[in-house]
Amino acid sequence: MSYVDGFLLPVPKKNLAAYKKMAAKAGKIWREHGALDYRECAGDDLKTAFGLPYPKLMKLKKGEVPVFSWIMFKSRKxxxxxxxxxxxxxxxxxxxxxxxxxxxxxxxxCYGGFKTLVKA
Incomplete structure:
Protein backbone atom coordinates (compact mmCIF):
# COMPACT_ATOMS: atom_id res chain seq x y z
CA MET A 1 0.00 0.00 0.00
CA SER A 2 1.02 3.59 -0.56
CA TYR A 3 2.40 6.00 2.04
CA VAL A 4 1.29 9.60 2.51
CA ASP A 5 2.88 12.65 4.11
CA GLY A 6 0.08 14.88 5.35
CA PHE A 7 0.18 18.57 6.25
CA LEU A 8 -2.26 20.98 7.82
CA LEU A 9 -1.29 24.63 8.05
CA PRO A 10 -2.81 28.07 8.57
CA VAL A 11 -2.27 30.51 5.73
CA PRO A 12 -3.33 34.15 5.91
CA LYS A 13 -5.79 34.83 3.08
CA LYS A 14 -3.61 37.75 1.98
CA ASN A 15 -0.73 35.25 1.48
CA LEU A 16 -2.72 32.54 -0.30
CA ALA A 17 -1.55 33.54 -3.80
CA ALA A 18 2.11 33.53 -2.67
CA TYR A 19 1.58 30.17 -0.96
CA LYS A 20 -0.03 28.73 -4.10
CA LYS A 21 2.93 29.87 -6.20
CA MET A 22 5.42 28.35 -3.75
CA ALA A 23 3.42 25.11 -3.51
CA ALA A 24 3.21 24.75 -7.29
CA LYS A 25 7.01 24.95 -7.51
CA ALA A 26 7.43 22.50 -4.61
CA GLY A 27 4.95 20.06 -6.13
CA LYS A 28 6.88 20.01 -9.39
CA ILE A 29 10.11 19.28 -7.51
CA TRP A 30 8.57 16.46 -5.43
CA ARG A 31 7.11 14.88 -8.58
CA GLU A 32 10.47 15.15 -10.39
CA HIS A 33 12.08 13.25 -7.53
CA GLY A 34 9.47 10.48 -7.62
CA ALA A 35 6.40 11.43 -5.57
CA LEU A 36 3.28 9.81 -7.03
CA ASP A 37 0.91 12.68 -6.21
CA TYR A 38 1.09 16.13 -4.64
CA ARG A 39 -1.98 18.10 -3.53
CA GLU A 40 -2.55 21.45 -1.83
CA CYS A 41 -6.14 22.25 -0.86
CA ALA A 42 -7.51 25.47 0.67
CA GLY A 43 -10.44 25.30 3.09
CA ASP A 44 -13.78 26.12 1.50
CA ASP A 45 -16.78 24.42 3.15
CA LEU A 46 -15.78 24.67 6.81
CA LYS A 47 -19.03 25.30 8.70
CA THR A 48 -19.86 21.72 9.63
CA ALA A 49 -22.84 20.70 11.75
CA PHE A 50 -20.92 17.82 13.32
CA GLY A 51 -17.41 16.99 14.41
CA LEU A 52 -14.70 19.53 15.11
CA PRO A 53 -14.40 22.10 12.31
CA TYR A 54 -10.90 22.80 11.04
CA PRO A 55 -10.95 26.49 12.07
CA LYS A 56 -11.67 25.52 15.67
CA LEU A 57 -9.22 22.62 15.68
CA MET A 58 -6.43 24.79 14.28
CA LYS A 59 -7.36 27.85 16.33
CA LEU A 60 -7.31 29.91 13.16
CA LYS A 61 -6.82 33.61 13.58
CA LYS A 62 -9.03 36.12 11.79
CA GLY A 63 -8.14 36.21 8.11
CA GLU A 64 -6.52 32.74 7.99
CA VAL A 65 -7.58 29.79 5.87
CA PRO A 66 -6.65 26.15 6.56
CA VAL A 67 -4.59 24.40 3.90
CA PHE A 68 -4.71 20.61 3.82
CA SER A 69 -1.94 18.99 1.78
CA TRP A 70 -0.59 15.57 1.01
CA ILE A 71 2.16 13.90 -0.94
CA MET A 72 1.79 10.26 -1.97
CA PHE A 73 4.59 7.72 -2.25
CA LYS A 74 4.93 4.00 -3.04
CA SER A 75 6.02 3.18 0.51
CA ARG A 76 7.63 4.72 3.57
CA LYS A 77 11.05 3.73 2.23
CA CYS A 110 1.11 20.03 11.46
CA TYR A 111 2.89 17.21 9.64
CA GLY A 112 3.07 13.43 9.76
CA GLY A 113 3.59 10.26 7.74
CA PHE A 114 0.61 7.92 7.27
CA LYS A 115 0.21 4.28 6.25
CA THR A 116 -2.65 3.75 3.82
CA LEU A 117 -5.39 1.66 5.42
CA VAL A 118 -7.97 1.61 2.61
CA LYS A 119 -7.76 2.39 -1.07
CA ALA A 120 -11.17 2.26 -2.72
Whole structure:
Protein backbone atom coordinates (compact mmCIF):
# COMPACT_ATOMS: atom_id res chain seq x y z
CA MET A 1 0.00 0.00 0.00
CA SER A 2 1.02 3.59 -0.56
CA TYR A 3 2.40 6.00 2.04
CA VAL A 4 1.29 9.60 2.51
CA ASP A 5 2.88 12.65 4.11
CA GLY A 6 0.08 14.88 5.35
CA PHE A 7 0.18 18.57 6.25
CA LEU A 8 -2.26 20.98 7.82
CA LEU A 9 -1.29 24.63 8.05
CA PRO A 10 -2.81 28.07 8.57
CA VAL A 11 -2.27 30.51 5.73
CA PRO A 12 -3.33 34.15 5.91
CA LYS A 13 -5.79 34.83 3.08
CA LYS A 14 -3.61 37.75 1.98
CA ASN A 15 -0.73 35.25 1.48
CA LEU A 16 -2.72 32.54 -0.30
CA ALA A 17 -1.55 33.54 -3.80
CA ALA A 18 2.11 33.53 -2.67
CA TYR A 19 1.58 30.17 -0.96
CA LYS A 20 -0.03 28.73 -4.10
CA LYS A 21 2.93 29.87 -6.20
CA MET A 22 5.42 28.35 -3.75
CA ALA A 23 3.42 25.11 -3.51
CA ALA A 24 3.21 24.75 -7.29
CA LYS A 25 7.01 24.95 -7.51
CA ALA A 26 7.43 22.50 -4.61
CA GLY A 27 4.95 20.06 -6.13
CA LYS A 28 6.88 20.01 -9.39
CA ILE A 29 10.11 19.28 -7.51
CA TRP A 30 8.57 16.46 -5.43
CA ARG A 31 7.11 14.88 -8.58
CA GLU A 32 10.47 15.15 -10.39
CA HIS A 33 12.08 13.25 -7.53
CA GLY A 34 9.47 10.48 -7.62
CA ALA A 35 6.40 11.43 -5.57
CA LEU A 36 3.28 9.81 -7.03
CA ASP A 37 0.91 12.68 -6.21
CA TYR A 38 1.09 16.13 -4.64
CA ARG A 39 -1.98 18.10 -3.53
CA GLU A 40 -2.55 21.45 -1.83
CA CYS A 41 -6.14 22.25 -0.86
CA ALA A 42 -7.51 25.47 0.67
CA GLY A 43 -10.44 25.30 3.09
CA ASP A 44 -13.78 26.12 1.50
CA ASP A 45 -16.78 24.42 3.15
CA LEU A 46 -15.78 24.67 6.81
CA LYS A 47 -19.03 25.30 8.70
CA THR A 48 -19.86 21.72 9.63
CA ALA A 49 -22.84 20.70 11.75
CA PHE A 50 -20.92 17.82 13.32
CA GLY A 51 -17.41 16.99 14.41
CA LEU A 52 -14.70 19.53 15.11
CA PRO A 53 -14.40 22.10 12.31
CA TYR A 54 -10.90 22.80 11.04
CA PRO A 55 -10.95 26.49 12.07
CA LYS A 56 -11.67 25.52 15.67
CA LEU A 57 -9.22 22.62 15.68
CA MET A 58 -6.43 24.79 14.28
CA LYS A 59 -7.36 27.85 16.33
CA LEU A 60 -7.31 29.91 13.16
CA LYS A 61 -6.82 33.61 13.58
CA LYS A 62 -9.03 36.12 11.79
CA GLY A 63 -8.14 36.21 8.11
CA GLU A 64 -6.52 32.74 7.99
CA VAL A 65 -7.58 29.79 5.87
CA PRO A 66 -6.65 26.15 6.56
CA VAL A 67 -4.59 24.40 3.90
CA PHE A 68 -4.71 20.61 3.82
CA SER A 69 -1.94 18.99 1.78
CA TRP A 70 -0.59 15.57 1.01
CA ILE A 71 2.16 13.90 -0.94
CA MET A 72 1.79 10.26 -1.97
CA PHE A 73 4.59 7.72 -2.25
CA LYS A 74 4.93 4.00 -3.04
CA SER A 75 6.02 3.18 0.51
CA ARG A 76 7.63 4.72 3.57
CA LYS A 77 11.05 3.73 2.23
CA UNK A 78 10.21 5.42 -1.09
CA UNK A 79 9.07 8.53 0.85
CA UNK A 80 12.36 8.65 2.75
CA UNK A 81 14.35 8.36 -0.48
CA UNK A 82 12.33 11.01 -2.32
CA UNK A 83 12.33 13.43 0.61
CA UNK A 84 16.10 13.11 1.02
CA UNK A 85 16.54 14.10 -2.65
CA UNK A 86 14.05 16.95 -2.33
CA UNK A 87 15.74 18.39 0.76
CA UNK A 88 19.07 18.45 -1.10
CA UNK A 89 17.53 20.14 -4.15
CA UNK A 90 18.83 23.72 -4.39
CA UNK A 91 15.44 24.92 -5.65
CA UNK A 92 13.79 23.89 -2.37
CA UNK A 93 16.60 25.40 -0.34
CA UNK A 94 16.20 28.68 -2.26
CA UNK A 95 12.46 28.75 -1.50
CA UNK A 96 12.98 28.38 2.26
CA UNK A 97 15.96 30.55 3.25
CA UNK A 98 14.28 32.02 6.36
CA UNK A 99 11.20 30.56 8.12
CA UNK A 100 10.13 34.11 9.01
CA UNK A 101 9.67 34.88 5.30
CA UNK A 102 7.32 31.96 4.63
CA UNK A 103 3.72 32.83 3.62
CA UNK A 104 2.41 30.88 6.65
CA UNK A 105 3.24 30.34 10.33
CA UNK A 106 5.77 27.48 10.23
CA UNK A 107 5.44 26.90 13.98
CA UNK A 108 1.75 26.08 13.61
CA UNK A 109 2.15 23.62 10.72
CA CYS A 110 1.11 20.03 11.46
CA TYR A 111 2.89 17.21 9.64
CA GLY A 112 3.07 13.43 9.76
CA GLY A 113 3.59 10.26 7.74
CA PHE A 114 0.61 7.92 7.27
CA LYS A 115 0.21 4.28 6.25
CA THR A 116 -2.65 3.75 3.82
CA LEU A 117 -5.39 1.66 5.42
CA VAL A 118 -7.97 1.61 2.61
CA LYS A 119 -7.76 2.39 -1.07
CA ALA A 120 -11.17 2.26 -2.72
Missing amino acids: HRDTVNAKVMKDPRIQAMCPDPKQMPFDVKRM
